[in-house]
Amino acid sequence: MALDNKTDFKYIGTRPERPDGLDKVTGKARYGADAYAPGMLHGAVVRSPHAHARIVRIDASKALALDGVKAVVTRADFAQDLEGEDWNLLENTIAGEKVLYDGHAVAGVAATSALIAKDAAKLVDVEYEVLPHVTDVDAAMAEGAPVLRDGAADHSVPDGLHPNVVRYTEFGRGDVEAGFAAADLVIERSFKTEAVHQGYIEPHACLAQLGTDGKGELWCCTQGHWFVRRMCAALLGLEATQLRVTASEIGGGFGGKTTVFIDPIALALSRKSGKPVKLVMSRSEVLKASGPTASASMDVKMGMTKDGKLTAATGTFRMQGGAFPGAPMDMTTMLAFSCYELDNVHHEGFDVMTNRPKQAAYRAPGAPMGAFAVESVFDELCEGLGLDPIDARLKNAVKEGTRSSFGPKYKAVGLIETLEAAKAHPHYSAPLAENTGRGIASGYWMNWGGETSVSLAIGEDGTVQVGVGTPDIGGSRASMALMAAETIGIPYENVRVNVVDTAALGVNEPTHGSRATYASGLATIEAAREAIGKLCQRAADKWGIDVDAVEWKDGAAHPSGPNAGDFEPLSIAEIAGEMGSTGGPITGHHDASPTGFGGSFGTHIVDVHVDPETGRSTVTRYTVIQDAGKAIHPDYVEGQFQGGAAQGIGWALNEEYIYGEDGRLQNDVFLDYRIPVASDLPMIDTVIVEVPNPGHPYGVRGVGETGITPPLPAIACAVSHATGHRMTRLPMSPPRVLRAIQGKGVS
Amino acid sequence: MTRIPTRTHVTTTVNGDPVDFLADPRETLLDCLRDKLGLTGAKEGCGTGDCGACSVQLDGRLVCSCLVLGVEAEGREVKTIEGMAEGNDLHPLQAKFIEHAALQCGICTPGILVATEALLKKNPDPSEEEVRYWLAGNLCRCTGYDKIIRAVLATARDLREGV
Ligand code: FES
Numbered sequence: 001m002a003l004d005n006k007t008d009f010k011y012i013g014t015r016p017e018r019p020d021g022l023d024k025v026t027g028k029a030r031y032g033a034d035a036y037a038p039g040m041l042h043g044a045v046v047r048s049p050h051a052h053a054r055i056v057r058i059d060a061s062k063a064l065a066l067d068g069v070k071a072v073v074t075r076a077d078f079a080q081d082l083e084g085e086d087w088n089l090l091e092n093t094i095a096g097e098k099v100l101y102d103g104h105a106v107a108g109v110a111a112t113s114a115l116i117a118k119d120a121a122k123l124v125d126v127e128y129e130v131l132p133h134v135t136d137v138d139a140a141m142a143e144g145a146p147v148l149r150d151g152a153a154d155h156s157v158p159d160g161l162h163p164n165v166v167r168y169t170e171f172g173r174g175d176v177e178a179g180f181a182a183a184d185l186v187i188e189r190s191f192k193t194e195a196v197h198q199g200y201i202e203p204h205a206c207l208a209q210l211g212t213d214g215k216g217e218l219w220c221c222t223q224g225h226w227f228v229r230r231m232c233a234a235l236l237g238l239e240a241t242q243l244r245v246t247a248s249e250i251g252g253g254f255g256g257k258t259t260v261f262i263d264p265i266a267l268a269l270s271r272k273s274g275k276p277v278k279l280v281m282s283r284s285e286v287l288k289a290s291g292p293t294a295s296a297s298m299d300v301k302m303g304m305t306k307d308g309k310l311t312a313a314t315g316t317f318r319m320q321g322g323a324f325p326g327a328p329m330d331m332t333t334m335l336a337f338s339c340y341e342l343d344n345v346h347h348e349g350f351d352v353m354t355n356r357p358k359q360a361a362y363r364a365p366g367a368p369m370g371a372f373a374v375e376s377v378f379d380e381l382c383e384g385l386g387l388d389p390i391d392a393r394l395k396n397a398v399k400e401g402t403r404s405s406f407g408p409k410y411k412a413v414g415l416i417e418t419l420e421a422a423k424a425h426p427h428y429s430a431p432l433a434e435n436t437g438r439g440i441a442s443g444y445w446m447n448w449g450g451e452t453s454v455s456l457a458i459g460e461d462g463t464v465q466v467g468v469g470t471p472d473i474g475g476s477r478a479s480m481a482l483m484a485a486e487t488i489g490i491p492y493e494n495v496r497v498n499v500v501d502t503a504a505l506g507v508n509e510p511t512h513g514s515r516a517t518y519a520s521g522l523a524t525i526e527a528a529r530e531a532i533g534k535l536c537q538r539a540a541d542k543w544g545i546d547v548d549a550v551e552w553k554d555g556a557a558h559p560s561g562p563n564a565g566d567f568e569p570l571s572i573a574e575i576a577g578e579m580g581s582t583g584g585p586i587t588g589h590h591d592a593s594p595t596g597f598g599g600s601f602g603t604h605i606v607d608v609h610v611d612p613e614t615g616r617s618t619v620t621r622y623t624v625i626q627d628a629g630k631a632i633h634p635d636y637v638e639g640q641f642q643g644g645a646a647q648g649i650g651w652a653l654n655e656e657y658i659y660g661e662d663g664r665l666q667n668d669v670f671l672d673y674r675i676p677v678a679s680d681l682p683m684i685d686t687v688i689v690e691v692p693n694p695g696h697p698y699g700v701r702g703v704g705e706t707g708i709t710p711p712l713p714a715i716a717c718a719v720s721h722a723t724g725h726r727m728t729r730l731p732m733s734p735p736r737v738l739r740a741i742q743g744k745g746v747s
Numbered sequence: 748m749t750r751i752p753t754r755t756h757v758t759t760t761v762n763g764d765p766v767d768f769l770a771d772p773r774e775t776l777l778d779c780l781r782d783k784l785g786l787t788g789a790k791e792g793c794g795t796g797d798c799g800a801c802s803v804q805l806d807g808r809l810v811c812s813c814l815v816l817g818v819e820a821e822g823r824e825v826k827t828i829e830g831m832a833e834g835n836d837l838h839p840l841q842a843k844f845i846e847h848a849a850l851q852c853g854i855c856t857p858g859i860l861v862a863t864e865a866l867l868k869k870n871p872d873p874s875e876e877e878v879r880y881w882l883a884g885n886l887c888r889c890t891g892y893d894k895i896i897r898a899v900l901a902t903a904r905d906l907r908e909g910v
């Protein structure tokens with residue numbers, strides 16, 4: 001769908017109040033854990049205390065004997081004939097022969113109260129035969145490392161690698177050796193990042209009802225209820241459309257709520273007990289057993305001439321994504337060098353299994369790690385050659401028509417525009433305080449389209465309802481309403497957007513990949529256009545003229561061409577008021593898997609003060625500059641920029657999964673897994689750049705993901721400049737920075 | 748086997764209304780508010796006192812309701828997010844949070860509103876730093892806090908100026 005070239009927007013680009021605001025500030029909005037059903041039971045999950053063990057025996061007799069306990073489920077209560085990704089999903093949902101990480105689910109219990117369910121879970125007696133474990137990516141690839149599962153590797157893995165390496169990729173072009181030979185400076189460094197959690201404040205929660213007739217209802221907090229439906233149906237052996245899934249209001253997801261953890265267990269408990277079952281994770285369960293992101297070990301080498309032109313780049317990216325295939329090495333390799341024009345480039349990626357929870361998507365999955373390594377080396381090249389890091393980036397920045405490092409040519413993109421805006425921003429030239437360093441980095445996410453279905457209906461009073469299938473996490477209902485209002489020419493307040501359940505629309509992919517405002521927005525616009533066509537037809541019928549002679553303007557049908565001025569315009573309310581007698585309801589609908597999504601580049605500037613006595617880093621100033629294509633509701637675009645930066649700050653400075661020698665997670669509460677709090681952060685300044693996406697009627701690009709990609713390298717560069725030591729390992733916690741300052745290395 | 752432990756009859760006041768419920772002595776005030784009284788505005792983000800999503804006032808003092816037992820509410824006054832607006836009139840903080848887009852997913856919002864109402868009562872003219880430290884126990888993962896802090900400062904200014 002092509003760009004409209006419309007520039008005189010009436011509603012788009014304004015900042016109206018969001019439709020769900022009132023419910024959310026009064027405590028009325030209903031999230032995952034806020035649902036109750038008559039006769040409802042409460043569930044609890046029995047989890048492994050071991051990182052790796054064989055399950056010898058599960059004895060639930062004591063639990064079942066407890067008053068109030070109604071059902072216990074184990075792996076035997078799920079589908080038995082699964083293969084491939086469905087098997088992986090089931091194995092992660094509830095262990096089969098082995099437990100593969102600390103916190104791996106082994107059984108589920110349902111009882112008449114949450115306290116009884118928890119007591120009963122403790123009474124389920126599981127006998128384990130403990131096996132050797134491995135939690136570090138490099139250790140898991142080394143000779144002699146414990147094997148998680150033989151035969152898990154696919155065809156891409158070359159012979160001779162450890163069986164824990166389950167996928168491999170290698171691609172590139174040109175002659176990297178010749179490229180390095182032509183450089184004036186070549187830098188090669190190794191980097192490491194730790195696993196971090198999405199950290200949504202709402203734990204996973206659901207309320208499930210499933211009958212022995214295979215018909216079910218599921219209420220849950222999810223980014224994508226059709227995904228939940230497909231996964232639960234597969235794991236429980238149901239027909240997809242017999243399960244109706246309703247998405248609750250969602251308390252954050254960031255990619256982590258695009259899969260299932262407890263929903264299939266709640267459904268199985270309901271099927272077994274014959275009652276609705278509510279299941280809610282504790283924070284500790286969220287950290288131990290829902291998906292964090294992958295951790296990475298990386299080597300990057302880049303060459304540059306003295307006037308700042310890159311000559312060659314190579315990268316090796318080893319990613320662990322827990323006890324299953326799926327670490328996002330594809331995205332890491334694809335996007336690592338995506339900012340730069342490179343004739344000679346080579347990538348290698350490894351997907352490695354370890355005894356950790358199955359990784360899940362986290363905002364621009366895979367991209368931040370690669371950007372950390374590549375942008376850090378770029379910065380060091382500029383430092384070594386005495387070049388301004390923005391000028392040097394401008395020399396190499398991709399633009400429309402550039403062949404990307406991963407193959408295809410870019411359509412219109414805004415990297416140069418963000419770099420120019422960064423250079424012009426007062427932050428870039430502001431003086432720096434003592435012990436403070438400034439970092440600059442750019443990043444990219446290519447965004448996504450995906451299966452999308454939207455229905456729109458005109459009410460009898462001429463107002464409009466829109467049904468979308470993408471859960472609203474950060475104000476997307478307001479954005480859809482703005483696009484519908486703009487297209488139809490009616491006030492924003494006259495549009496109500498609802499996130500509807502799986503029974504009401506065709507398949508919708510989740511709100512992920514920064515696709516909702518782009519894809520559901522595009523489908524909303526098209527559905528509105530279809531409805532406009534029908535409204536015009538009703539007017540044409542009434543006037544007795546051809547529909548081609550009717551023009552839709554400002555929410556009304558106008559006679560045009562030879563009939564112009566012959567009739568009074570008919571407003572949407574007038575047409576709608578008569579629709580029952582002029583042909584029935586007026587609706588619009590649009591289904592698509594749109595492919596015109598446009599990627600978004602961002603450039604961040606950050607100042608970090610490092611206390612030389614303690615090694616503590618404090619972000620003192622932060623500016624996000626990113627291409628939104630077209631900002632539909634600028635408040636929520638800025639919000640995405642700020643939220644991405646804050647999560648990146650946490651990843652860079654504090655957050656990490658810490659496993660003990662015993663393979664158990666050491667920091668499974670928010671006190672120890674410390675996400676940024678208000679007193680850790682400054683205001684986060686934002687600049688919205690708008691280079692329209694040619695693949696959307698109003699130019700929209702997704703904005704959610706890109707913002708977490710530049711912070712890791714930008715902050716690492718700032719700390720490196722403040723301390724005079726190149727930081728190659730995250731998080732840059734005070735002890736680690738102090739060791740660097742004291743010249744004891746950065747590991 | 749094990750019998751359900753004897754429950755305690757708790758009589759208390761919530762948002763000005765007298766209420767009573769039966770509580771297992773191990774049940775938190777948060778669970779009692781949510782599961783027994785249907786007041787689900789307070790959220791459980793952690794259950795360990797680290798996130799502030801469960802914030803309520805107990806006899807005018809800001810507490811994490813996940814760290815208070817239901818039986819401790821006996822004879823006390825509890826105020827939750829559901830009691831913040833006067834009927835249909837939003838508290839100025841609530842209105843300002845909507846106006847400033849100070850929420851994305853909104854799961855942290857009830858706790859943050861309850862906490863900031865307590866702050867402004869104590870200190871009608873807080874500095875940015877004071878707001879940030881006061882809210883350091885209320886986690887928000889979506890917003891980076893920027894718009895939240897601005898909404899609080901703007902509300903405080905309006906209240907001082909009698910807007
Ligand atoms: S739920 Fe009480 S502080 Fe987090």
Ligand code: FES
Nearest residue numbers: 851852887888889
């Ligand atoms: S708005 Fe989502 S946690 Fe604060």
